Amino acid sequence: MNFEWIKQIDNLEKHITIATKDNVDLKLMFDILMGKSGVEAYIALYSAFLKTNVRFPETTIKYLRRVYVHQKITEIPAQTLARIIGVDEVTVYSWVREFGFHDKKKKTKKDEVNTLLREADLID
Secondary structure (H helix, E strand, O other): OOOHHHHHOOOHHHHHHHHHOOOHHHHHHHHHHHHOOHHHHHHHHHHHHOOOOOOOOHHHHHHHHHHHHHHHOOOOOHHHHHHHHOOOHHHHHHHHHHHOOOOHHHOOHHHHHHHHHHHOOOOO
């Protein structure tokens, strides 16, 4: 599976920190990779995980997928998002409903003006 889409997430470091907060091994791995590069990172990772059985739980990727959909739903069609992140379209739509974005793509200029007026308490 291709995970290049992860690089397009805004504030990625923050979201990876949130996604890995409950997994000590993944958090340590992320901290090592962010603090070192190349051979230094390889040596640090090898030393830290030499005698462990590190696994990558799906919860981290699921969290990042949801963030990606949240950030890109107004730019990229749901069908394309589903293909990019490797989930079915129904999942994308359920996340969109959960985020409350189901109408965002269909807003007109009039809707935007009315929203601004409503926020300014100028109309009901």
